[in-house]
Structures are given as C-alpha cells and as structure tokens.
Amino acid sequence: MRPNDRKYTESHEWIKPDGETMVIGITDFAVAELSNGNEGDLVYCDLPEIGRVLEAGETFGEIESVKAVADLNCPIAGEVVDINTATEEHLEILSQDPWNAGWLVRIKPVAKSLDKLMDAAAYEKFLAAHKH
Amino acid sequence: MKHTPLHALHQRLGAKLVEFGGWHMPVQYGPILEEVKTVRSKVGLFDLSHMGRVRVTGPERERFVESLVTCFVGKIPQSAIRYGLFCKADGNPIDDLLVYRGADEVFLVVNASNTAVDLAWMREHLGKHDARIEDQTDSLAMLALQGQESQAVLQELTRDLDLASIGYYKFGFGTVCGLKHTRVSRTGYTGEDGFEVYVPASEAERLWNELTRVGTPRGLKPIGLGARDTLRLEAGMPLYGHEIDATHNPVEAGLNFGISFAPEKGEWIGRAALAAVAKNPVRRLTGLKTAGPRVPRQGHKLFQGATEVGYVVSGSVSPTIGANIGTGYVPVALQAGAAVELEISGKRQAAELCALPFFSRTRK
Numbered sequence: 335m336r337p338n339d340r341k342y343t344e345s346h347e348w349i350k351p352d353g354e355t356m357v358i359g360i361t362d363f364a365v366a367e368l369s370n371g372n373e374g375d376l377v378y379c380d381l382p383e384i385g386r387v388l389e390a391g392e393t394f395g396e397i398e399s400v401k402a403v404a405d406l407n408c409p410i411a412g413e414v415v416d417i418n419t420a421t422e423e424h425l426e427i428l429s430q431d432p433w434n435a436g437w438l439v440r441i442k443p444v445a446k447s448l449d450k451l452m453d454a455a456a457y458e459k460f461l462a463a464h465k466h
Numbered sequence: 467m468k469h470t471p472l473h474a475l476h477q478r479l480g481a482k483l484v485e486f487g488g489w490h491m492p493v494q495y496g497p498i499l500e501e502v503k504t505v506r507s508k509v510g511l512f513d514l515s516h517m518g519r520v521r522v523t524g525p526e527r528e529r530f531v532e533s534l535v536t537c538f539v540g541k542i543p544q545s546a547i548r549y550g551l552f553c554k555a556d557g558n559p560i561d562d563l564l565v566y567r568g569a570d571e572v573f574l575v576v577n578a579s580n581t582a583v584d585l586a587w588m589r590e591h592l593g594k595h596d597a598r599i600e601d602q603t604d605s606l607a608m609l610a611l612q613g614q615e616s617q618a619v620l621q622e623l624t625r626d627l628d629l630a631s632i633g634y635y636k637f638g639f640g641t642v643c644g645l646k647h648t649r650v651s652r653t654g655y656t657g658e659d660g661f662e663v664y665v666p667a668s669e670a671e672r673l674w675n676e677l678t679r680v681g682t683p684r685g686l687k688p689i690g691l692g693a694r695d696t697l698r699l700e701a702g703m704p705l706y707g708h709e710i711d712a713t714h715n716p717v718e719a720g721l722n723f724g725i726s727f728a729p730e731k732g733e734w735i736g737r738a739a740l741a742a743v744a745k746n747p748v749r750r751l752t753g754l755k756t757a758g759p760r761v762p763r764q765g766h767k768l769f770q771g772a773t774e775v776g777y778v779v780s781g782s783v784s785p786t787i788g789a790n791i792g793t794g795y796v797p798v799a800l801q802a803g804a805a806v807e808l809e810i811s812g813k814r815q816a817a818e819l820c821a822l823p824f825f826s827r828t829r830k
Contacts, residue, residue, distance in 0.1 A: 370498075371495060374499065377790075378761075400782075401493070401692050
C-alpha cells in the first residue's frame with residue numbers, strides 16, 4: 335500500500351500537506367514507468383523557479399529518461415516556495431525514495447482542499463484499472 | 467496488435483513490450499544502455515520478425531523491382547544486398563528497404579510500419595510485369611545477431627556454410643539448427659558486424675533458444691528495440707519516420723549510395739524529382755552532439771542566436787560516444803563543427819553539428 339498521508343493524481347503526482355504549505359512529488363509507479371527499474375535511465379529533471387504561480391493541472395517541469403520525457407503537473411493551484419535541487423542533481427534519489435527525499439516542489443496553495451484528488455486506495459484502484 | 471512467433475517468449479523473459487509499427491514488440495529486456503553496451507562489446511540477439519519480408523519471383527522480377535526502387539538492382543552481384551528506397555514521383559520515400567539479389571528471386575526486407583503500404587504500392591505498379599509478389603512476413607521469422615561475437619555464435623549452429631566466406635552485405639544459404647536452406651545475411655542496423663537469419667515461423671523459438679544456449683558463454687543477451695534505435699543512430703543509419711518520410715527525401719538525407727541515376731537502370735518512380743534535388747539541395751541531414759543533460763528529440767528546433775536554422779529528427783543518449791546525440795536537418799551551408807543551440811521546452815542547450823556516423827565498425 336502506498337502512503338495514505340497524501341493524495342494522488344491520474345498523472346502520477348502526489349501532494350502532501352505540511353503545515354501552511356504542500357509538498358509535491360511523483361509516485362513510485364511514475365518513476366518505474368520512466369526508468370524501468372533502472373535508476374541510471376533517468377537523465378534530467380527540470381523544476382520551476384521559486385515564486386512561480388501555478389494553476390491546477392499546469393505543467394511546472396519535466397522529467398526525462400533515456401527514452402521518454404514526462405510532464406510534471408501541479409495537482410492544485412499555488413505558488414512555488416521551494417524546490418528540491420538535490421533531486422534535480424541526483425535523479426537516483428527518485429528511484430530510492432520517491433515519497434520523502436525525492437520530493438520535487440513545495441507550494442503555498444491558493445486553497446487547501448485536496449478533495450478532488452485520489453487517496454491511496456483510489457490510486458491503487460486507478461493503477462489496477464489502467465494496467466497494460 | 468500483431469504478435470511475432472516469439473511474443474510469448476519475450477513476455478517470459480520479462481521484456482517491456484510496446485506497440486511498434488502495428489506489432490507488440492520488446493522495447494527492452496533490461497536497462498537500455500546496458501543492452502547497447504552488450505552489442506558494442508559482445509553480441510546481442512534481436513527478434514526482427516515484425517519487419518516485412520517480400521519475395522519477388524518470375525522472369526521480370528528484376529525489371530519490376532528496378533522500376534520502383536532507387537538502387538540499381540541489375541548491378542547487384544549475385545548473392546549480394548543493397549540499400550534502396552521506394553519513392554513517390556515527388557522523390558519522397560514511402561519506405562526504405564534492403565534488396566537481396568538471388569539466383570531466382572529478389573528478396574526485400576521492409577519496415578514493419580510500412581509493409582502494407584509497400585505491398586499495395588508493389589501490387590499497384592506490377593502492371594504487365596511477369597512477376598509474382600509473395601508476402602513472407604507471417605510465414606518467416608527474422609532473428610539478428612549483432613556484435614563482434616556474432617560469427618562465432620552462429621557458426622556453432624551452422625553447417626554447409628562457412629560464415630567467414632560471407633562478406634558484408636552478402637548472403638548465403640546453409641543448414642542452421644538443422645534447418646536446411648536457411649537464408650543468412652551479413653547485415654544489420656547497429657554499425658556492428660553481424661547476421662540476419664530467416665527461418666520458418668514455427669522454428670523461431672527453437673533457433674532463439676539454441677542461439678541463447680551457445681551464445682550465453684560469449685556474453686550474448688536479448689536486445690530490444692530501444693537499444694536498437696540507439697545503435698542505429700550511433701551508426702548514422704536512417705529510420706523511416708525520422709530521417710526520411712513523406713517530406714524528407716533520401717538525397718538530402720545523405721543516402722546517395724542507395725540511389726542510382728545511371729541511364730542503364732532505366733526509368734524509376736521518383737528519379738526526375740530526386741535528380742532535381744541532387745542538383746539543388748536546400749537542406750542536409752547532419753549529426754549533432756551536445757554536452758548538456760537533455761537529450762535531443764524529434765521536433766526540437768535548432769538555433770544560431772535568434773535565427774532558427776533547423777530541427778532535430780532523432781536523438782538518444784549515446785553510451786558509446788559518451789554524450790547525447792541526434793540527427794537533424796540544417797541548411798546545406800551549415801557545416802560540421804558549427805555551434806548551434808537546441809531549444810527544449812523554451813530553454814536553450816549548446817550543441818555542435820558533426821559528421822555521420824558517430825560510430826561504425828563495419829564502415830571503417
């Protein structure tokens with residue numbers, strides 16, 4: 335079971351409330367899809383400038399592997415207040431710990447509701463239904 | 467999606483399978499870059515049964531193929547192979563292919579994604595030629611061994627045929643795995659020495675398993691289409707839909723070795739248009755290399771300062787070169803060594819134009 339202290343999107347981001355801000359990352363499934371279980375397959379991660387204001391669903395960055403590029407989408411509207419430069423420079427962190435050390439951006443949300451997003455159980459169901 | 471005779475085997479091997487040219491194909495069995503290194507240092511085994519295989523027979527088989535293909539079929543030595551393309555009258559290709567000239571046949575190997583189009587094109591233009599077109603794609607399987615150990619591995623299973631006697635882009639017939647009269651060609655799409663072997667579909671799995679058995683001690687591993695794409699790009703070989711397509715002709719793609727304007731070849735579809743392009747090309751295919759972290763991808767634009775000078779058609783991480791590489795189209799005046807910038811998601815990354823191929827063991 336994936337952590338239930340956060341919510342999930344259909345594009346495989348997670349978002350976790352942390353005081354007045356929220357932390358965003360991508361799921362182990364997203365990492366596996368990109369890297370095929372090989373951390374060396376991830377080649378690049380592009381994160382936004384601090385201060386950038388994002389709409390819900392807006393693409394804020396990209397993550398690139400040997401054979402593919404995936405957009406990073408912001409689950410809810412907010413302003414970027416911090417980015418994880420360690421992950422940008424050491425992509426293997428994403429393979430090793432996508433839930434904590436591999437966080438990508440921290441936002442100050444416009445509104446705190448995450449009701450439209452999936453909890454861990456719903457995300458598991460979503461993955462099972464879309465398994466190819 | 468179509469399945470090759472080895473589909474179930476690929477699944478058992480844990481390959482990641484994707485749609486490619488209408489087929490469900492293994493893109494990788496393990497890390498792609500490791501698969502590239504295996505082929506460059508030892509030997510890789512590929513299932514290429516998705517590729518189209520077409521046998522043309524009959525008294526006018528050569529004249530018929532000659533009228534459609536860019537290369538000079540009549541000048542191909544017996545048991546040799548040449549690269550060519552099928553083009554429309556505007557000179558743009560509908561596919562590229564290998565032409566095997568046999569004693570009583572012309573054997574064509576075409577791209578999976580274009581097989582149906584090629585067959586329709588051939589049937590449409592057969593006209594009064596006394597020739598027969600036979601699609602062998604489903605009845606034959608096609609396996610490739612690529613890498614320096616290929617000959618040693620394949621010879622262990624081959625009787626009545628000394629593989630050392632088959633030169634590059636030549637083919638012969640021998641007994642492989644007990645299968646008599648098996649077509650074996652010294653061809654490939656990796657820039658390495660290697661062979662392509664054609665057996666009845668029902669024998670594909672046995673051949674794969676035997677090659678794996680005798681090859682594993684020599685470092686043989688199965689290789690997917692992901693690594694194959696990197697290998698062909700490093701070797702400067704075109705891929706339909708990238709370097710060539712309905713708007714990118716073979717002259718500007720630098721494929722003149724596969725085009726004959728010799729009067730003795732006679733008229734062929736696309737000849738006049740390509741002759742005109744050859745006289746006055748406006749762009750050319752170039753290699754490009756970047757030390758930056760991002761990988762060139764099809765569609766990225768190339769800039770010099772504020773001026774857009776071209777675009778990328780292929781790209782890959784290259785473990786052999788140790789850089790991210792690609793191919794693209796630029797004006798003919800822009801030469802190797804020119805500094806350009808890739809535009810990727812609104813950001814610029816420095817790159818340099820360079821000659822093709824990036825790597826080749828067979829062309830040196």
